[in-house]
Amino acid sequence: GNSVTQMEGPVTLSEEAFLTINCTYTATGYPSLFWYVQYPGEGLQLLLKATKADDKGSNKGFEATYRKETTSFHLEKGSVQVSDSAVYFCALGTLPGTASKLTFGTGTRLQVTL
Amino acid sequence: DGGITQSPKYLFRKEGQNVTLSCEQNLNHDAMYWYRQDPGQGLRLIYYSQIVNDFQKGDIAEGYSVSREKKESFPLTVTSAQKNPTAFYLCASTPYQGMNTGELFFGEGSRLTVL
Numbered sequence: 679g680n681s682v683t684q685m686e687g688p689v690t691l692s693e694e695a696f697l698t699i700n701c702t703y704t705a706t707g708y709p710s711l712f713w714y715v716q717y718p719g720e721g722l723q724l725l726l727k728a729t730k731a732d733d734k735g736s737n738k739g740f741e742a743t744y745r746k747e748t749t750s751f752h753l754e755k756g757s758v759q760v761s762d763s764a765v766y767f768c769a770l771g772t773l774p775g776t777a778s779k780l781t782f783g784t785g786t787r788l789q790v791t792l
Numbered sequence: 793d794g795g796i797t798q799s800p801k802y803l804f805r806k807e808g809q810n811v812t813l814s815c816e817q818n819l820n821h822d823a824m825y826w827y828r829q830d831p832g833q834g835l836r837l838i839y840y841s842q843i844v845n846d847f848q849k850g851d852i853a854e855g856y857s858v859s860r861e862k863k864e865s866f867p868l869t870v871t872s873a874q875k876n877p878t879a880f881y882l883c884a885s886t887p888y889q890g891m892n893t894g895e896l897f898f899g900e901g902s903r904l905t906v907l
Contacts (some may be wrong), residue, residue, distance in 0.1 A: 710894040712894070712895070714896075719900075719901075720900050720901065721796075721798075721882055721884075721898035721899050721900045721901045722835075722882065722884075722896070722898045723898070724895050724896075727894070727895065729894070767834065767835070771894040772894075779825075779837060779840065779850075780894070780896055782834040782835040783834055784832060784833060784834040785832075785834050
C-alpha cells in the first residue's frame with residue numbers, strides 16, 4: 679500500500695534560517711505528491727504539488743522536487759518567517775478515474791522565532 | 793466566495809450521544825471526504841463519496857455514518873459506538889471527472905470533545 683514518512687517535529691528555527699522538512703514515500707505506480715500547510719485552528723491548505731518525476735513545485739518561497747530515484751519530496755525554504763509557523767503535511771495521491779484518496783504523513787510542526 | 797463550510801466549529805457531547813457534523817460546499821465538486829485528525833497521527837480517512845447517494849468506507853469507518861442526499865452536502869454522524877470520538881474532523885472535496893488534479897479542498901474543521 680501507499681505510505682508517507684515525514685521527519686518528526688517540532689522543528690524550531692530562527693527567522694531567516696533555512697528550512698528543510700524531509701518526506702519520503704512508498705507507492706505503486708506514479709503518484710502525485712503534495713505539501714499541505716495547516717495554521718493553528720484551521721483546515722489544511724495546499725502549499726505546492728508535483729505530478730511527475732523531476733517536477734518542482736513552488737509557492738510562497740517554498741519548493742519541493744519530486745525525486746523518483748530516492749522516492750522523496752523534501753520541502754525547502756531559503757529564509758523562513760514567523761508567519762510560516764504551522765504544521766506541514768506531505769501527501770501522495772492517485773488520480774482519475776477514482777476519487778482522490780490522499781495518503782498523508784503525520785505532519786511536522788514548524789516554530790519560527792524572532 | 794466558493795468554499796467548504798463546516799459547522800459547528802466546536803462541539804461538546806456527553807458519552808453515549810450521537811452527534812452530527814455538517815459539511816456544505818458550493819464549489820460544484822463531485823467528491824467529498826471526511827478525515828479525522830489526532831495529534832501525532834496525521835489525517836485518517838473516515839468516509840468518502842464520489843457521487844450523490846453513494847459513499848464508501850475509508851480506513852477508520854467504524855462508529856461513524858454518513859449520507860449524501862445532495863451534491864452540496866455530506867454530513868457525518870459520530871455515533872455512540874465510536875470508542876474515542878474526541879478529535880478534529882475535517883471535510884474536503886475535489887472535482888471528479890475531467891478536472892481532478894488530486895488536490896483536496898478543505899473546510900476549517902470541527903473540534904469534537906466528549907465529556
